[in-house]
Amino acid sequence: MVSRRGLLRYGGVASLGGAASFGGIALGASQAQAAQATATGGPADERFWATVRAEFPLEEGLIFLNAANVCPASRPVVEKHLAYLRDIYANPSFENREKFAELEVEARQKLAKVLGAKPSAITITRNTSESTNTIVRGLSLRAGDEVIITSHNHPSNNASWKVLAKRTGVVIKEVPTPMENVSAERLARGIAGAMSARTKVIAFTHVTNTTGIRYPAREIVELAKGKNIWVHLDGAQSFGMLDFRLSEIGCDSYATSMHKWPMGPLEAGVLYVKDGRQDELWPSIVTAGYSELLEGVARFGVLGQRDDARMVAAGEAAVFLDRLGMANVEARALGLAAHLKKALTAVPGVKMLTPMEAALSGAVVKFRVEGKNTQELGRALWKSHKISGAVTSRGDLEGLRWCPHVYNTRAELDVAVEALARAVA
Numbered sequence: 001m002v003s004r005r006g007l008l009r010y011g012g013v014a015s016l017g018g019a020a021s022f023g024g025i026a027l028g029a030s031q032a033q034a035a036q037a038t039a040t041g042g043p044a045d046e047r048f049w050a051t052v053r054a055e056f057p058l059e060e061g062l063i064f065l066n067a068a069n070v071c072p073a074s075r076p077v078v079e080k081h082l083a084y085l086r087d088i089y090a091n092p093s094f095e096n097r098e099k100f101a102e103l104e105v106e107a108r109q110k111l112a113k114v115l116g117a118k119p120s121a122i123t124i125t126r127n128t129s130e131s132t133n134t135i136v137r138g139l140s141l142r143a144g145d146e147v148i149i150t151s152h153n154h155p156s157n158n159a160s161w162k163v164l165a166k167r168t169g170v171v172i173k174e175v176p177t178p179m180e181n182v183s184a185e186r187l188a189r190g191i192a193g194a195m196s197a198r199t200k201v202i203a204f205t206h207v208t209n210t211t212g213i214r215y216p217a218r219e220i221v222e223l224a225k226g227k228n229i230w231v232h233l234d235g236a237q238s239f240g241m242l243d244f245r246l247s248e249i250g251c252d253s254y255a256t257s258m259h260k261w262p263m264g265p266l267e268a269g270v271l272y273v274k275d276g277r278q279d280e281l282w283p284s285i286v287t288a289g290y291s292e293l294l295e296g297v298a299r300f301g302v303l304g305q306r307d308d309a310r311m312v313a314a315g316e317a318a319v320f321l322d323r324l325g326m327a328n329v330e331a332r333a334l335g336l337a338a339h340l341k342k343a344l345t346a347v348p349g350v351k352m353l354t355p356m357e358a359a360l361s362g363a364v365v366k367f368r369v370e371g372k373n374t375q376e377l378g379r380a381l382w383k384s385h386k387i388s389g390a391v392t393s394r395g396d397l398e399g400l401r402w403c404p405h406v407y408n409t410r411a412e413l414d415v416a417v418e419a420l421a422r423a424v425a
């Protein structure tokens, strides 16, 4: 759903990086337009999104479709980041850097607002890998305890649990992620079927980076309710793209990276641990500044000298998302993904690996072209049209991954699909 409130909020921030005001478009939106916007996957007027696009200093001619890997940052984020970097390098004194204690608290508050969590449950790490490993290494598990994972989890999740299992005798139960006939019920049933009285952890991925399947996070959390099972959610492909509140999902922990869909700085991530469960975790890194008395999850963000400018930029990325309104971001990203999927399926030979249904996917779009060499295709599209996506060459996951986000236009997607059609003709 497109949030009128989000539009108004964004419309009210005309000074964002010197962009023109969106107010005229937003305030003029009638109910009918709003309904149409919902149907088309974003505010009906493409000019709104053209103005958003203008906030991204993207290289001319680049068709950037790799949000699942690294996103461009918007001008306000880049400028804030650079301003604080310059400040630190011009004056690295303790006295000048004192201010960052407060700025870090503010950044956490901004992130917490967009994530739908209490600031005390949020800490800024360096990426999803670090956040997830804090959980894997931090829980007190014993030989024989069972951890449920899914086969399409990222290595920062699956490989990490398997290393732990080797050391401790924890038992890993890997539930296959289906490639066909995907349904929310089937995804939840797979996990339910692996549960036993010894299950201590369920670790799964909100939206997978492999085929873009969206797991029914709330339903899976429900399965674990009252059983003293820790539910860890990898949100590297959901924060900054889907509109959700962690407090409503109810997972015990959540990990994400700021440089993907949130369009924030590189090497900044978030770890969320639900209030009431934080004391169950042991820290993996203990260094100056660590204290058990530190509030909430903050003690897991004490990682040695930090890049304070990056943390401020992470907060600024949250502000940018909040100004757009997460409901609008989701509607736009999913609308573009729907447009892309539909156009791709019209290209002869294309096999879609991502479910067509919006409820079962996000804006990660994965497909392959039967009989074509994926590597060569990816390279050819980069050469001919500067289309930046991702290529997987492995077995049943082989394919191209194109991920549209708010800075993309429908016209760009059409150019990309046309280029593909020509390349495979």
Ligand SMILES: Cc1ncc(COP(=O)(O)O)c(C=O)c1O
Residues within 6 Å of the ligand: 068, 069, 127, 128, 129, 130, 153, 154, 156, 205, 207, 208, 209, 234, 236, 237, 257
């Ligand atoms: C689902 C998922 N989890 C975790 C990661 C790891 O993210 P990072 O390298 O930022 O730690 C990725 C990276 O692509 C991912 O897609």
